[in-house]
Amino acid sequence: MREQTLLPQHAMDVSILFITYNRSDLLEITFQSVRERMNLERLRVEFVVTDDASDDLHASVVRGLPFDKHVLCPVNSGLGANCNRGLAASSGQYILQIQDDCEFIGLNTLLATALDIMQTDLEVGIIQLTNQTPDVPHEVRHLKDGTTYWVFENDGKPNKRACGERPYSDQPHLKRRRFCEDIGPYAEGMPMSDTENDFQQRVAGQNRWRVAYLPQEKSFSHLGAARSFNPAELRAQRLTRLESFPALGVFSRHLRLFAKRIRDAITDRDA
Numbered sequence: 001m002r003e004q005t006l007l008p009q010h011a012m013d014v015s016i017l018f019i020t021y022n023r024s025d026l027l028e029i030t031f032q033s034v035r036e037r038m039n040l041e042r043l044r045v046e047f048v049v050t051d052d053a054s055d056d057l058h059a060s061v062v063r064g065l066p067f068d069k070h071v072l073c074p075v076n077s078g079l080g081a082n083c084n085r086g087l088a089a090s091s092g093q094y095i096l097q098i099q100d101d102c103e104f105i106g107l108n109t110l111l112a113t114a115l116d117i118m119q120t121d122l123e124v125g126i127i128q129l130t131n132q133t134p135d136v137p138h139e140v141r142h143l144k145d146g147t148t149y150w151v152f153e154n155d156g157k158p159n160k161r162a163c164g165e166r167p168y169s170d171q172p173h174l175k176r177r178r179f180c181e182d183i184g185p186y187a188e189g190m191p192m193s194d195t196e197n198d199f200q201q202r203v204a205g206q207n208r209w210r211v212a213y214l215p216q217e218k219s220f221s222h223l224g225a226a227r228s229f230n231p232a233e234l235r236a237q238r239l240t241r242l243e244s245f246p247a248l249g250v251f252s253r254h255l256r257l258f259a260k261r262i263r264d265a266i267t268d269r270d271a
Helices: 024-037 056-064 079-089 110-120 177-183 192-204 231-242 246-270
Strands: 012-020 045-051 069-072 092-099 102-104 124-128 138-142 148-152 173-176 210-213 220-222
Touching: 012 024, 012 079, 024 045, 024 056, 024 092, 024 102, 045 056, 045 079, 056 069, 069 079, 079 092, 079 192, 092 102, 092 110, 092 177, 110 124, 110 173, 124 177, 173 177, 177 192
Parallel strands: 012 045, 012 092, 045 069, 124 210
Antiparallel strands: 092 173, 102 220, 124 173, 138 148, 148 210
């Protein structure tokens, strides 16, 4: 059964929302890659950017890019508030949310395929377009044309868990407007990693919507890892460097696996 939704004449099919802060050089690359490489034919599309009070130089570049909507905040207020402003300004039935440092390098049919999944499978509320959570339990489903996609399980546990242990990630993803309304806005006034973990927890604790993933060749190139403000990403970089040393790397992996078992046991006991 395909989704049937009546939209106002002024509404868009898809809002492509770019989240940015002080990385206008990377934003420009990301924006152009989506406009030039992604097949948007027969879709009513709007391009929206939300900028969390970048400095004057970066803000000037952002204002000069040909977005349909510029959401420019005069005061820096964090990732959660920046995302919420952008979502509020978006009029699409679906929202393709992209960080400013994620250059699109994938198949030009990616968005069309993701939309087909969401219009066919009414349980899917969001599709991750990068493989951030490969170990989360999931089932495999197929479109009529044979396209394979994964649908992740929501663990339903009230406790927070580490990034990567639940299916939601703020990396590029396509979501329904109704999904956003049901899950609620991003938490504001907290560090970036806490904002993401809070959203993950709310997604995992409900049973209306499922998170899906479309297995594919790499679709986005992460341009700004070295300039990331995300503590989780910085921690991952430190672990990678640590594991480049044979003895320390083996010890580190065993220690983290042991810590994960202890944490999961505590989580299961308190659930």
